[in-house]
Amino acid sequence: MIDLVLAFDLILMTTLISLAWLLLASRDLFRAVVLFIAFGLLLALAWTRLGAVDVALAEAAIGAGITGTLLLVGLGKLGSAERCRRTPRPTTFLQRLTPAVLIGIIIPSVTIILLLELRQLQIVSSGQQGLVLSLLDISGTDHPVTAVLLNFRAWDTLLEKGVLLLALVSIWSLDQARPLFHQEAPSPVLKGLSQLYLPILVIVSGALLWQGGYAPGGAFQAGALLSAGILLAILGGRSLLPAWYGMPLRLLAGCGLLIFILIAAATLLAGNLPLQYPQELAGALILLIEIVATVSIAVILAAAVAGGHPAEISATEQQQPPSSEGTS
Amino acid sequence: MTAPILYAGCGIILFSIGLHALLVRRHLLRKILAANIMGSGVFMLFIAAGARGEGTAADPVPQVMVLTGIVVSLCFTAVAIALAVRIHNLTDCTTLAVDEESSID
Structure with a gap:
């Protein structure tokens, strides 16, 4: 039995x-990207x-889904x-050798070392699972990974929201x-499929989000699924109203970081360390952060796939918008 | 107990394969793929190090760091592709133009 498992691993x-x-x-390169998506799925295994x-x-x-789309x-x-x-000049023997x-x-030598x-x-074998499990009661959630992610090491997650936003700002700049997509009208099959899948994706991402409280799941996974839904909606020919290009889109993208900073400021004002939640409110605060973060992650990822800042409102009439209607 | 060690070795090999391709391949998208493979190797080493415990539950702290790392590497990929597309739009190159001017003369 153990040999079988080991064989599978190998x-x-x-x-x-x-x-x-x-x-x-x-x-x-197309083959490379498809193999990369397969690599990501096997990595998940x-x-x-x-x-x-x-x-x-x-x-x-x-890793496999959104990165694959981006690639x-x-x-x-x-x-x-x-x-x-410039066509490269023929190099000398030494230049090619070095x-x-x-x-x-x-x-190879670094690898072998x-x-x-x-x-x-x-x-060496020591872990922190014992410490995390013993503190799980005061964390406001029943899943150790969520507890570490949004309570014990919430600073990391806050900064990571900052990195996401910074990436979007860089892309937009x-x-x-x-x-x-250059099609004038999306094929009816695609349109029907996106209509069929969109509600399912929204529901599944909501379920993943809620599940993060007691089982594997949470804001990232839910956000990625939701952004897949947004991309599917774009493929199906939906688009964002030009009125949404300005402040609303930016607010949606920034709200994940914003809510984190607001809560950090609130806990600071309440006399605790930043992001040290009061024990009875911890569950509610974590849920609030996760819901807002899911929406924000979904919008940022979908906007990142669009690959640039939204067109100016005056010039948008002929252009296909970068992001779909807020599906959440 | 041996499986995590094997996976850690696999992570090191993935990292080296990625590093090799990052240095050798010229197309920018291939370099981005290589950097992603390198990241996956690091994540695998990290998760394997956290899975060595005797108990059934794996250490959650490395898992959280890898979760954060996956999102950061996604951000890297998105920005790198946007930069590559920008380079392509401006210069019509899909590689870094290094061959003549920056070589040692």
Whole structure:
């Protein structure tokens, strides 16, 4: 029995390593991106084998799903060919040799040293699961991962919302969003499918969000699903009203960070450390943060896929908008 | 007990494969893919280190850090692709133009 499990693990690891190698060596970038999505899904399987079900959900939704979408959209704009303005001059023998030696010697030796260091992992064995479980009663949630995420290490999560917002600001400052899809009218199949899937995605993401209180799930996974719903709605030909481009879109994107900062300020004013919730309110505050964060994550991810700031209102008549109607 | 160690080794190999591709491949999107694979390798090492305990439940703290890491690496991917598209729009290149001017003369 144990041998079977070990065999499964070994097959999974071999597949992951060979997929990684194949996708990075593949000539065709479309194939590489598709292999990357498969890699992400298999990685989710590896996370469940390691007992990290929350990470598996996030990997499947964010790592494979949204990253895959971003890569496909990027590939559509860039193209698979390697183009450079200047054709590289034929290099001398030494110039060609140096990177090969660097890569051929340094990377394998670092890998081997690290693999040898794995013995250290075998010796040291201490975790914080005991500490987390003993404090679970005062955290306001029944799931250890949610407790750490939104209570014990809530600062990390606050800063991560900041990173998300910063990424969106960077993308918006680079370019204006172009229409993603050039079809005049989406096919009826796609339209019907998006109508069918949209309510299901909203319900499932709500369920994932609520489930975060006692089982694997939570704001990231729910937000990623919701943004998948928004993208599906864009594919189905829906669009955001131009009146929403300005303040409402920015508020929706920023509200995740905003609610975190407001709660941190409130706890500070109440005489506690920032984000040190009063015990009887902890559950409600965590739920509030998660609901707002889900909406904000969904909007940020969908806007990131659009790849630029929304068009100015005066110039939007002919343009397909970057984000769909708020589905939440 | 041995499975987490094996997964940690797998993470190290994934990291090295990614690092190799990041240095060797020229297309920008391929470099972004390579950086993502490197990140996955680091996450795997981290999760494996947290799964070594004797009990059934894995350590939640590394899981939370990896969750945050997945979102941050998604942000990295989104910004990197936007930058690559911008480079492509401005210069019509899909690689970094390094060959002549920045080489040692």
